[in-house]
Amino acid sequence: MIHFKIALRxxxxxxxxxxxxxxxxxxxxxxxxVGNAFVDAVSSGMERSLISSITGHIQIFSKDAxxxxxxxxxxEGGVSDIGHVNDxxxxxxxxxxxxxxxxxxxxxxxNMAFFSPGNIMDVRLEELRALLKPPKRDTARIHAxxxxxxxxxSDINDDFHxxxxxxxxxxxxxxxxxxxxxxxxATAPGFWTGFDSGGEQKIEFLANRIAPLIFDDNVxxxxxxxxxxxxxxxxxxxxxIAKGSMIPPGMRGFLFGDYFYENYVKHRIARRxxxxxxxxxxxxxxxxxxxxxxxLVTANVSQAAEIYSQVSPDEARKLVPALQRITxxxxxxxxxxxxxxxxxxxxxxxxxxxFFYDHIAPHIVLYRVKIGEIxxxxxxxxxxxxxxxxxxxxxxxxxxxxxxxxIAGNFSIVDMISFREMYGFMTAEKxxxxxxxxxxxxxxxxxxxxxxxxxxxxxxxxxxxxxxDSALISKMKSAAAAxxxxxxxxxxxEYSKEDFEGGPFPHATVILKNPRKIKxxxxxxxxxxxxxxxxxxxxxxxxxxxxxxxxxxxxxxxLYVCVIVIFIVAAFIIMNSMLMATMERxxxxxxxxxxxxxxxxxxxxFLNEAFILSAIFGLIGTxxxxxxxxxxxxxxxxxxxxxxxxxxxxxxxxxxxxxWHILIVxxxxxxxxxxxxxxxxIRAMRIxxxxxxxxxx
Amino acid sequence: MIELKNVSKEYLLGTVRVPALKxxxxxxxxGEFTVIAGPSGSGKTTLLNLIGCVDTASAGTVxxxxxxxxxxxxxxxxDLRLHTLGFIFQxxxxxxxxxxxxxxxxxxxxxxxxxxxxxxxRVLYFTSKVGLGGHLKHRPGELSGGQRQRVAIARALVxxxxxxxxxxxxxxxxxxxxxxIIDLMKSINGSEKTTFLFSTHDQSIMQQARRVIRLHxxxxxxxxxx
Numbered sequence: 001m002i003h004f005k006i007a008l009r010x011x012x013x014x015x016x017x018x019x020x021x022x023x024x025x026x027x028x029x030x031x032x033x034v035g036n037a038f039v040d041a042v043s044s045g046m047e048r049s050l051i052s053s054i055t056g057h058i059q060i061f062s063k064d065a066x067x068x069x070x071x072x073x074x075x076e077g078g079v080s081d082i083g084h085v086n087d088x089x090x091x092x093x094x095x096x097x098x099x100x101x102x103x104x105x106x107x108x109x110x111n112m113a114f115f116s117p118g119n120i121m122d123v124r125l126e127e128l129r130a131l132l133k134p135p136k137r138d139t140a141r142i143h144a145x146x147x148x149x150x151x152x153x154s155d156i157n158d159d160f161h162x163x164x165x166x167x168x169x170x171x172x173x174x175x176x177x178x179x180x181x182x183x184x185x186a187t188a189p190g191f192w193t194g195f196d197s198g199g200e201q202k203i204e205f206l207a208n209r210i211a212p213l214i215f216d217d218n219v220x221x222x223x224x225x226x227x228x229x230x231x232x233x234x235x236x237x238x239x240x241i242a243k244g245s246m247i248p249p250g251m252r253g254f255l256f257g258d259y260f261y262e263n264y265v266k267h268r269i270a271r272r273x274x275x276x277x278x279x280x281x282x283x284x285x286x287x288x289x290x291x292x293x294x295x296l297v298t299a300n301v302s303q304a305a306e307i308y309s310q311v312s313p314d315e316a317r318k319l320v321p322a323l324q325r326i327t328x329x330x331x332x333x334x335x336x337x338x339x340x341x342x343x344x345x346x347x348x349x350x351x352x353x354x355f356f357y358d359h360i361a362p363h364i365v366l367y368r369v370k371i372g373e374i375x376x377x378x379x380x381x382x383x384x385x386x387x388x389x390x391x392x393x394x395x396x397x398x399x400x401x402x403x404x405x406x407i408a409g410n411f412s413i414v415d416m417i418s419f420r421e422m423y424g425f426m427t428a429e430k431x432x433x434x435x436x437x438x439x440x441x442x443x444x445x446x447x448x449x450x451x452x453x454x455x456x457x458x459x460x461x462x463x464x465x466x467x468x469d470s471a472l473i474s475k476m477k478s479a480a481a482a483x484x485x486x487x488x489x490x491x492x493x494e495y496s497k498e499d500f501e502g503g504p505f506p507h508a509t510v511i512l513k514n515p516r517k518i519k520x521x522x523x524x525x526x527x528x529x530x531x532x533x534x535x536x537x538x539x540x541x542x543x544x545x546x547x548x549x550x551x552x553x554x555x556x557x558x559l560y561v562c563v564i565v566i567f568i569v570a571a572f573i574i575m576n577s578m579l580m581a582t583m584e585r586x587x588x589x590x591x592x593x594x595x596x597x598x599x600x601x602x603x604x605x606f607l608n609e610a611f612i613l614s615a616i617f618g619l620i621g622t623x624x625x626x627x628x629x630x631x632x633x634x635x636x637x638x639x640x641x642x643x644x645x646x647x648x649x650x651x652x653x654x655x656x657x658x659x660w661h662i663l664i665v666x667x668x669x670x671x672x673x674x675x676x677x678x679x680x681x682i683r684a685m686r687i688x689x690x691x692x693x694x695x696x697x
Numbered sequence: 698m699i700e701l702k703n704v705s706k707e708y709l710l711g712t713v714r715v716p717a718l719k720x721x722x723x724x725x726x727x728g729e730f731t732v733i734a735g736p737s738g739s740g741k742t743t744l745l746n747l748i749g750c751v752d753t754a755s756a757g758t759v760x761x762x763x764x765x766x767x768x769x770x771x772x773x774x775x776d777l778r779l780h781t782l783g784f785i786f787q788x789x790x791x792x793x794x795x796x797x798x799x800x801x802x803x804x805x806x807x808x809x810x811x812x813x814x815x816x817x818x819r820v821l822y823f824t825s826k827v828g829l830g831g832h833l834k835h836r837p838g839e840l841s842g843g844q845r846q847r848v849a850i851a852r853a854l855v856x857x858x859x860x861x862x863x864x865x866x867x868x869x870x871x872x873x874x875x876x877x878i879i880d881l882m883k884s885i886n887g888s889e890k891t892t893f894l895f896s897t898h899d900q901s902i903m904q905q906a907r908r909v910i911r912l913h914x915x916x917x918x919x920x921x922x923x
Contacts, residue, residue, distance in 0.1 A: 002799070002806040009794030591790040594751055595852070596779025596807050598772060689751035689778070692790050693742060693864060 003601065007608035010581070011616075017577045022617040024570040025669060029621025030628065031566060032665040035559045037629045037655040043552035045649035046407065050545045052238045053399050053408035054225065056106070056509035057518050059544040060095075060525060060536045061085065069507055069539055070546025071110055073223065079111055080546075084382075084425070088505045089498070091534050095510070098528045101517045104235050107505035109226040109419045110411075113379040116219045117368040120310050121152050121211040125203050132199050146195055148312030149206065153186045155309065156213050175212075182209040220368065222260060224377075224412040226419020228500045229255065235511045238402065244371040244395020250494040252415040254377065256369070258396035259409025265368050269306055269342065270361065272296045276344075277353055282651065283638050286346045297344055304339040310364040319359060326355050371395050377414065381424035389418045404639065405649045407548060416500045425504050510538070555647070567668070571676035574613075578606070578680035582687075589684050590691025599685040606681035607674060614673040618666050626662070629655045698860060698892055699725040699748055704757035706743050706915075717743040719915045721757070725894060727859070730886045733896040734903045735912035741896035742864055744912065748894065749782055749862045750774045762859055779807055783853030785863035785895070789845040791837040791852075797824060798833040801851045808856060823851040827881060843874035850881060854891065863895035867902060879905055 011018050051057060054071055061069045065082035073079055085091060092105040117123070128145045131138055160167055160183055170176040185191060186206065195202055229247045233239045243261070247253035256265065263271060276296050279285045287293045308316065316334040323337040324330065326348075331337050344352045369375050374392045381387040391414055402408040512521055518540050525538040542549035582589070589602055636652030647653075706718040718740045725731055733741045746752035747759050750766050759766045762781045766774065778784075791800050801824055805816045824830050827847035837845055846866060853861050863882070867875030879902055886893050903909050911919045 002803060005799065006792065006794060013794045587788075587790065588792055591784075591786070592792070592803075593775070594749070594778060594784050594790075595804050596775055596856075598775050598807075601807065690746065692784070692786060693746060693751065 003605045004608045004612075007605055007612055010585075010609055011612050014581055017581050018613065020577050021574050021613050021673075022620075024573050025614055025617035025673065026621040026624065028563070028566050028570045028672070029618050029665055029669050030625045032563045032668070033622060033625030033662055034628050034632075034655070035563060036661040036665065037625075037632075037658060038653070039552070039556045039559050040658055040661070041653050041655050042555055042647050042649075045653065046548070046552050046647070047541070049399075049402050049405050049407045049649035050548060051515070051541050052236055053402065053405075054411065054509070055541040055544045055549075056235070057512045057515055057541055058510040058522060058525070059108075059507050059539050059541070060091070060105070060510055061507035061539075063529065063535045063537045065537070068546075069544055071108075071225075071507070071544050072546050072548050073110070073112070074546070079380075082506055084109075084504045084506045085508075085534075085536055086504050087502075088508065089502050091505075091508070091536060092501070094532050094534060095525060095528060098532075099521055099524045101512055101514060101521050101524075103511045103513045104231070106227055106231045106235055106509045106511070107416055107501060108509055109416070109423060109506040111224060111226070111379045111419070111423065112221065113224050113377050113412075113422075114219055114221045115369070115375060115377060117375070119211060119214045119218050120365065121149065121214055122207060123365055124148055124152075124312075125207050125211065129200070129203055132203075144312045144314040146192065147314055150192055151313045152214070152309065153183070153206075153210060156210065157183050157187045160213075170213075178209070179213060183213070186210050218368070220264060222264070222412055223410065224254075224379075224414055224419075226414050226416045226423070228416050228497075229253070229413060231501075232413060233397075235509070236399070238399040239397060240400055242396045242398045242403075244393070247394045247415060250496065252391065252418050252493070252495070253394045254375075254391040254412065254414045254418075255394055256396045256412045257409045258398040259404065259406060260412060261367070261396045267306065267361075267364055267366050267368075268303060269300050270356070270366060272300050273353055273356055276349065280346075280349065287344070287349065288346055297342070300342040301339050304335065304342055307342075307360060307364055308335045308338045311360070312363070315363045319363075322355070322359055326352060369393055377418070377422065379422045381422060383424055387422045387424060389422050391415075391418055402650055404651050407649060416505070417495060420503060423506070551647075567672050571672050574610075574673055574676040575679055578610075578677055579683065582606075582680045582684045585684075586687050586691050587694065589687045590689050590694075593687065594689035594692040602685050602687075603681050606677050606684060610673040610677035611670065614666075614670040618669045621669070622662055622666060625665075626657055629657050633657075698727045698729075698762065699894070700758075700760040701747070702758045702760075704747060704754045704759060706740075706747065706752070707755045717915050718747070718754075721915075721917055723910060723917065725860075725892065728886070728890045728892055729908060730883060730893045730906060731895075731908040731910060732903050732906035733894065733910045733912060734898065735896075735918075736898055738914075739912040740915040741898075741912055743915075745862050745864050745894070745896055748860075749784060750778050779804060780856065781859050783856060783858035783861040783891075785846070785849050785853050785861060785866045787865040787868045789837070789842070789849045789869075791845055791848055793837050796834050796836050797829055797840070797848050800837070800848055801855050804852060804856045819855050819857075820851075823855045824848075826854075826885065827851045841874075842870050843877060846870060846874075846878050847881065850878070850885075854885060854889070857889075858891065860892040860894060863893065865896055865898075867897065867899060872901070875899070875902070 059069055059071065062083040062085050065080075067074070067080045067082060069082050070080045088107045092107075095105060096102050118126070124145055128142065128149070131142050131145065160170070160180070170179045182205075186209075191202065230249050233246065241255075242258035244255075247255060262274070266274075276287070276293055279290065279293060280287075285293055287297060311319065311334070320332065320334055320337060323334070323341055327337060327340045329337060329340050331340065341352060341355075371393050374390050376388045377391050378386050378388040397413070399405070399408045510521070510525070512518065522538045522540060525536070528534065529536045592602065593599075632653075632655040634654075636654045637648070638652055639648040639650065701721050701723050704718060704721045705716065707714045707716050709715075721744065733744055735741050743752070747754050747766075748761060750759075750761065750769075753767060761777060764777065766777070769777065792803065795803065798820055801820045802816055805811050805819060811819075821830070824833060827850050829844060829847055829851065832840065832844065837848070840848065846869075849866075850861075853863075861882075866882075867878055870878065882893055882895070883905070885891060897903060909921045910917065911921070
């Protein structure tokens with residue numbers, strides 16, 4: 001008791017030492033507690049984000065897979081080479097029958113797709129092509145489009161003559177060897193005067209020879225999952241349609257992830273304006289103070305061409321007075337006015353943002369793929385070749401409360417039938433189509449001889465089917481046309497549940513009734529697969545998320561390294577302070593030893609002191625830490641920027657108190673102060689009772 | 698009670714051996730009130746340190762209460778200091794963060810075998826004996842030099858030691874206060890039969906001792922008594 005009393009009195013008496021050690025302990029405790037809560041929140045946010053968006057609780061895939069499944073792709077950016085499992089319905093039914101904890105299983109496949117929407121000239125040429133078709137002839141619009149195209153050609157011509165770099169690039173590249181002549185042809189007044197006559201050929205010329213001269217980075221690359229959209233929406237409860245509509249039941253179709261649609265498909269300038277608006281409104285930033293916002297404004301100004309090159313000269317003329325009004329500028333040139341308009345400040349941002357969407361957005365390509373449009377989705381098939389399927393974009397989707405999460409919003413989904421087709425699986429439909437094709441052509445035994453006879457000049461004498469070549473070719477043509485018709489009809493065709501779910505699948509998401517049973521269910525899947533010869537293996541969500549699943553672990557590791565470094569520094573400072581105190585108190589310690597205190601009494605006194613310090617200041621630190629957590633738990637940390645929203649898995653990060661962590665941090669902090677007291681205590685134990693006698697002779 | 702046979706003590710000052718005590722033999726009996734006298738550097742404190750078991754002799758034997766201190770382990774020596782000896786220091790050496798009561802109680806707590814009641818009785822007895830019954834809650838910093846030395850005396854006596862060793866107990870006190878301390882020690886020597894052995898170079902104090910052991914340059918130069 002007296003040791004404790006002396007220790008307590010020492011703590012109170014040596015104010016400077018106590019303050020130094022106290023501040024360190026409080027700081028270390030607060031950091032460790034808040035840091036842990038932060039990592040917990042990030043980790044559970046990412047876990048929820050992963051489980052409720054794509055990985056589900058468990059993923060199953062072929063037992064013979066060459067690699068482990070990583071649904072977000074491999075670290076090289078490709079798709080995991082996992083092969084496929086043949087019969088989804090059998091696998092699903094067998095597992096659900098044998099493992100009651102499984103709620104549902106949804107077939108999936110992941111792949112990378114790319115799509116080149118074409119540059120602005122392609123887009124305008126496509127519009128013109130549609131307008132020139134009879135019977136509708138909107139002459140005013142045709143005229144405006146022609147003027148716009150002519151202005152674009154003029155820009156290319158100017159660029160060609162003024163930009164030495166580009167001219168030399170054209171000269172070196174064989175593909176562009178005709179560029180000077182083509183440009184000259186397209187800029188000649190005669191080319192435009194008689195445009196309406198032979199318009200189709202001129203459009204082809206512009207599309208094939210001139211449009212490629214506009215260099216841009218217009219190719220969209222994205223990650224998509226094939227699945228059964230209805231089942232996906234049902235089992236991932238947070239799924240919701242953000243724009244457009246859900247793919248109707250039984251239909252093929254495509255849904256963009258809303259995050260991806262807004263951040264990659266949308267016009268760059270509009271995207272930046274949205275981002276500035278979000279940061280001003282949600283995070284309370286201002287352009288004048290935030291470097292990030294200033295950078296966005298600067299980027300918009302420097303890329304003003306992305307607007308003025310998309311607006312036709314006629315529309316530009318109409319926009320000039322309005323732009324002069326809103327910018328208060330006397331400039332007459334549309335280009336200068338657009339650049340000035342984009343050079344926005346805090347004072348005029350709200351007005352200009354509204355003006356942009358009311359007056360400018362209708363004249364530009366706001367989204368490179370529009371909702372309701374059918375576009376060719378191109379992906380790499382399992383054989384390594386590219387394969388395309390026309391899909392209709394029904395809308396965009398998001399996950400409630402993860403609207404701004406990059407994890408949950410960066411992929412798109414397509415129906416399983418289109419996925420299989422692109423991936424190169426022989427679907428039932430395809431098999432039927434090829435059979436029908438054979439039947440229509442009457443060439444069920446179409447062999448090598450026939451093929452040769454088709455393509456050789458001299459007809460073989462003994463052709464088994466004695467039809468003339470021309471008839472055979474015309475049959476092929478009509479069959480091909482029928483196939484093409486069928487392919488186009490695919491868009492409007494209805495399919496049964498079995499069409500979507502039957503057949504092969506690369507992997508599948510297993511949803512559990514109770515998420516705590518992941519380990520048990522994984523074990524059961526392995527047992528059932530081996531007993532029923534299903535040929536599958538299972539991975540939990542963390543493994544399936546690949547590097548994403550490891551991120552939370554990495555963040556925690558970084559935190560622990562920081563905390564350990566701080567604790568080591570703290571240990572050294574505590575040790576030094578205690579050592580200094582020991583030296584100052586050597587006479588007192590010597591006296592205690594002289595009047596009969598054993599060495600262990602001195603040790604116990606020091607340990608008591610360390611314990612008191614860590615208890616008092618550890619508790620103060622804990623209280624402050626809990627207070628910070630509660631405040632952040634209430635207010636949330638706003639995710640400013642994409643990286644933050646990626647880690648926060650949402651617009652804000654809310655922390656919560658974890659009793660176990662607090663206990664562990666307190667024990668750890670006590671351990672640190674007890675350990676750092678060891679050396680001063682040993683030095684104190686070595687103090688001789690003779691110290692008490694000093695100065696006496 | 699205390700017996701020294703041919704005791705010598707040398708200190709190493711760098712590589713040079715400096716003799717502090719040379720071939721000292723003496724006996725101090727129970728209940729004596731003895732002064733070790735001599736000028737500064739004569740070896741008074743060294744002699745007290747050897748008898749107080751806080752230092753060891755280079756040669757010869759030191760016996761305290763019948764135990765040869767050179768044969769005792771560190772822990773046993775500490776026990777011997779706690780149970781048999783009491784210390785009074787020139788600079789009082791109180792524990793600054795404890796009040797008078799706690800300072801006096803401290804050695805009793807080290808003894809471990811005393812009840813709280815017994816400890817309390819002893820502390821109150823000795824603090825009142827030294828005239829500080831009314832200052833129990835004072836910290837050393839709140840006391841005068843004389844009062845502090847009284848606390849130190851109470852602390853030295855509270856374990857009921859056989860011998861109290863005091864190294865220049867009045868050196869830091871004015872002569873009136875110093876005399877008060879000597880009177881107190883004398884009276885306790887009379888009432889408690891505690892052996893007192895203290896060093897001083899103050900002539901007036903030497904004259905009040907019943908026995909005076911004189912040291913010069915580490916050697917016994919004579920003995921006398923009042």
